[in-house]
Amino acid sequence: xxxxxxxxxxxxxxxxxxxxxxxxxxxxxxxxxxxxxxxxxxxxxxxxxxxxxxxxxxxxxxxxxxxxxxxxxxxxxxxxxxxxxxxxxxxxxxxxxxxxxxxxxxxxxxxxxxxxxxxxxxxxxxxxxxxxxxxxxxxxxxxxxxxxxxxxxxxxxxxxxxxxxxxxxxxxxxxxxxxxxxxxxxxxxxxxxxxxxxxxxxxxxxxxxxxxxxxxxxxxxxxxxxxxxx
Ligand SMILES: NC(=O)c1ccc[n+]([C@@H]2O[C@H](COP(=O)([O-])OP(=O)(O)OC[C@H]3O[C@@H](n4cnc5c(N)ncnc54)[C@H](OP(=O)(O)O)[C@@H]3O)[C@@H](O)[C@H]2O)c1
Numbered sequence: 001x002x003x004x005x006x007x008x009x010x011x012x013x014x015x016x017x018x019x020x021x022x023x024x025x026x027x028x029x030x031x032x033x034x035x036x037x038x039x040x041x042x043x044x045x046x047x048x049x050x051x052x053x054x055x056x057x058x059x060x061x062x063x064x065x066x067x068x069x070x071x072x073x074x075x076x077x078x079x080x081x082x083x084x085x086x087x088x089x090x091x092x093x094x095x096x097x098x099x100x101x102x103x104x105x106x107x108x109x110x111x112x113x114x115x116x117x118x119x120x121x122x123x124x125x126x127x128x129x130x131x132x133x134x135x136x137x138x139x140x141x142x143x144x145x146x147x148x149x150x151x152x153x154x155x156x157x158x159x160x161x162x163x164x165x166x167x168x169x170x171x172x173x174x175x176x177x178x179x180x181x182x183x184x185x186x187x188x189x190x191x192x193x194x195x196x197x198x199x200x201x202x203x204x205x206x207x208x209x210x211x212x213x214x215x216x217x218x219x220x221x222x223x224x225x226x227x228x229x230x
Pocket of ligand 1: 036037055082083084180
């Protein structure tokens with residue numbers, strides 16, 4: 001594996017993102033972690049650098065990528081973790097705010113960050129992009145139409161980007177977690193059997209693998225990590 005890779009991780013201190021950040025730091029990479037409120041002190045590692053941005057905003061996203069390029073001159077790996085969840089109502093009761101929130105957090109942010117990062121990777125002639133979608137992208141469920149549609153569209157975006165960038169040695173893949181064993185999920189559903197949920201550290205390990213030389217021939221994939229749930 002290439003030494004001292006520059007890895008940009010979105011949603012880097014969230015329930016899953018903190019495992020992804022720790023996994024890339026453990027692999028010896030330099031990690032630029034981004035979210036709206038992130039700080040360098042969030043991870044006690046000299047190879048961690050925080051750069052705050054709102055990825056639902058195109059200008060903020062471009063500024064983030066410009067700052068990374070100015071400081072590090074390249075982005076070897078992008079792991080796009082950030083996203084959000086709203087749901088609980090059928091389609092006919094879903095309001096505009098919920099629809100827009102899901103599209104902005106889960107789809108528009110992905111469009112913004114891919115659009116900003118891909119030119120630098122194409123210029124370098126290499127790169128790895130991994131996006132966290134969801135099981136709901138391929139298995140829609142009742143009551144989560146806006147979330148499911150936004151994640152399905154994210155997978156579509158990833159597959160187009162994979163086809164467009166094969167010529168430059170860039171791989172672009174999606175991971176589809178089922179419900180994960182995060183602090184927030186344990187608090188939201190304390191009676192659940194947590195052992196059935198997908199371990200976030202395994203999702204993080206898959207992101208590290210998809211970013212490796214060994215995964216150089218895998219692109220356009222959407223890989224399920226469902227845990228033990230049916
Ligand atoms: N949790 C699950 O069971 C589950 C299952 C399937 C898929 N997923 C997906 O996995 C990913 C991570 O989920 P999670 O549970 O770790 O979520 P989380 O704990 O809510 O973390 C979300 C992260 O995104 C950042 N963020 C939110 N809005 C942002 C914005 N506008 N611009 C930049 N950063 C923003 C947040 O930090 P700030 O507040 O500082 O911005 C936070 O770091 C999401 O894409 C989610 O849809 C989760």
